[in-house]
Structures are given as structure tokens and as C-alpha cells.
Amino acid sequence: MIDVLAALARPDATTLVAAPGVGDGYWAGGPSAVAVDGDVWLAYRLRRPVDRGRGYANVIARSGDGVSFETVAVLTSSQFECASLERPALVPLPGGGWRLYVCCSTPGSKHWWVEAIDAESPQNLPSGVRTVILNGVDAAWKDVVVKPAADGWHMWACRHPLDGGDDAADRMSTWYATSTDGLAWTMIAEALRPHAETWDARGTRVADVVYANGRWWALYDGRRSAEENWQERSGLAVGDHRQQLGAIAGPVPDEVGTAVRYASVIPSGSGWRVYFEASAADGSHDLRTVYVPRPSMASQSEKSRPSIRASSALSPA
Numbered sequence: 001m002i003d004v005l006a007a008l009a010r011p012d013a014t015t016l017v018a019a020p021g022v023g024d025g026y027w028a029g030g031p032s033a034v035a036v037d038g039d040v041w042l043a044y045r046l047r048r049p050v051d052r053g054r055g056y057a058n059v060i061a062r063s064g065d066g067v068s069f070e071t072v073a074v075l076t077s078s079q080f081e082c083a084s085l086e087r088p089a090l091v092p093l094p095g096g097g098w099r100l101y102v103c104c105s106t107p108g109s110k111h112w113w114v115e116a117i118d119a120e121s122p123q124n125l126p127s128g129v130r131t132v133i134l135n136g137v138d139a140a141w142k143d144v145v146v147k148p149a150a151d152g153w154h155m156w157a158c159r160h161p162l163d164g165g166d167d168a169a170d171r172m173s174t175w176y177a178t179s180t181d182g183l184a185w186t187m188i189a190e191a192l193r194p195h196a197e198t199w200d201a202r203g204t205r206v207a208d209v210v211y212a213n214g215r216w217w218a219l220y221d222g223r224r225s226a227e228e229n230w231q232e233r234s235g236l237a238v239g240d241h242r243q244q245l246g247a248i249a250g251p252v253p254d255e256v257g258t259a260v261r262y263a264s265v266i267p268s269g270s271g272w273r274v275y276f277e278a279s280a281a282d283g284s285h286d287l288r289t290v291y292v293p294r295p296s297m298a299s300q301s302e303k304s305r306p307s308i309r310a311s312s313a314l315s316p317a
Contacts, residue, residue: 001210001217002249004272005236007292008260009253014067016275017044017059019284025049027285029277030087030143033264040066040266041122042275043090043100044287053077054084058102060122066266066273067289072123075102079126080115083107087143087262091182093118094148099182100125101133103142110162110169112140116183131183138162140169143262145206146182153179154242156191156206156218170229172203174220176243189243192220199224199251200235207234207263207276209242218245221261231279232261259285270294 007013017028030045039062046057056077061069077085082104089101100117113135119128134141140160147154155177160169176191192204200222207219216239221232235250252260259279265272271293277285 001212001219001236001238003295004263004265004274004292005219005234005249005252007274007290008234008263008276008278010290013276013278013288013290015286015288016042016067016069017046017287019280019286020046021048022282022284023049024283025052027277028287029285030262031264031275031277031287032088032090033266033273033275034090034092035066035266035268036092039064040069040273041090041092042069043088044275045085045087047084054105055086056084058085058088058100060090060100060125062122066268073126075100075117075126077104080104081107086112089144089146090122091146091148093182096120098122098125099146100128101144101146103144110140110160110166111136112142112160114141114144114157133183133185143205143207145208147209148182153182153185154209155179155182155185156209156242158205159190167226170203170226172205174204174206174245191239191243192218192237192245192247194222195247199233200247202226202228203232204235204237204247205232205261206237206245207261208265210265215240216242216245219263219265220245220247220250222247222251224256228256231257231259233258234260234263234276 019026027047032043047055058075060073063069084105086103091099116131117128119125143158145156174192177185177187179185202223205221209218218237223232233251237245237247239245263276
């Protein structure tokens, strides 16, 4: 997965969805991708600046090649009577049907809640059955990563503590939870926490989790300070258990103030296709994708150390 992390800084990434405007605060991104029966389904967030509507839509799109997408459904913040929508999470249900996890901001507050919406097809999700799954009192929950598996449902949720007032509400860590149905969740443990005096000292948000080579690999977003809010960079963590992840590499890119975040990974051919959000020169954010071939076993054996600043989460950056 080191190669996937490195690929987020490649200049040949393809822009799938341009920002809905020019300048800071205009974002297209926060993708959640799944591959089903030869198609790629993508959910993502559209956002304007704070005084112009914030996160106003979650979009669902389909592609046959993973690059050219057709919009099939749109959900808006007005449907949820919320101030803003964040990154969605799209999940095909094991027994048939689809679910979209939607992150909603409480008007006039730093509080967020998460709903699950169920429907027979992605096209029907805007009118699906809604269930609130996370609605903490002392914390804002958002940006969930949800994975159904044979042994149950698994979630990594970003938690923003609200005990320090509005000026400290940007702090974040990731919690791991389990469920039997993906609706009623039990929080198990803080899976990934910030590391003092490092590039991710202010927050660590898991963006995706992949099981490979007998371990759990997590691409995550981090920031050093409150001033870097909305300009997170990507790192890599790994663990022998889902609920305990340790940072081993990052940040990507090196440049402070350049955002690369919300990576979502799916298998594609003999490699991986990664969808992610990255900042443009004008300060806006675009939704991009890049293809990453899997290294051969021979090339892997030749590597004496990871190429992207291994263990740099433990060093200042």
C-alpha cells in the first residue's frame, strides 16, 4: 500500500469532477468508491464556501471503466435540514439493495450526525428509508468508512470532541465500531489517534481500509494544527487488528497547505484504482483518480524499506 500512498502525489492523476467554483471553499471530493459486477459506483460531496451554502450535495455516479462517470442520483442538504453535508459512504447491501451513509451538520453548531439511507438501487437512494446511526452529544461524528464482511459490519468513524468549545472542535481521531446490521453500532476503541509534535498532531481521520497480506492497511488524513483544517495530507497506517492501527508513512504531499485527502481504493485489473480529493492552484479542490499497478513479488523483495518516508508519522514535518 506504500505505492498507493505515493501515487496520490503523481502529476498524471485524472480530474473526474472539477470544483463547483473558483477559489478557497469550493470543493468536489470526499469520494467513496465500490466495484460491483464490473461497474464502479462513486459517491462524493460538492461544497461551496461557508457563506455560500457549504456542503450542498452528495452525488452518486456510475462508470463502466472507473474514469467516465454518469450521475444517477443527487441528495441535497435541504433534504436533511442540515447546514452542510460531508463525505458520504456508499455500500452495496449483502442481501441486495444499497445503503448510503450521509454526514449532516447541525445548523448553528459544531455538532454533526450520521444517517443511513436504504433503497433497492442507487438511483432510489434520495427517497430511501432513513435511520440515524450516530448522534453523539459530546462529539461530532462524520466521514465514516463502512465495510460489511462475513463476520459482521465494521466502521471507522471520525470523532471531533466538542468539550473544548468551537475553537477546538477541529480536533479529530478515528474510532472503530462493529454492528450486526450496519445500523446499530457499538464503539470498540480509538483505532487511530494523533501523534504529538508530528505532521498529524491535530487530527487523524481514516479514509479507507484495505485487508492485504494478512494485515489491515489504512489510508488516513492528518493535520498538524488548526490552521491546516481543510488542508489535510495523506498518510498510511497498518495493524494486525481493525481496532488498532499504527501510522507508518506520510505525509503526502510534503508541502504544507496542499491538500490530498479522502482516498478511496478499489481493486482494478492487476492493481488498484484510487479516488481522492486534492487542492488546485486557485485553492479549490477537485475529485481525482489514479491507477496504481501492484508491484510484482520480485520487485517487492528488492525493497529494503518503504519509499514514502516510513515511520515519518513519528518525526516532525
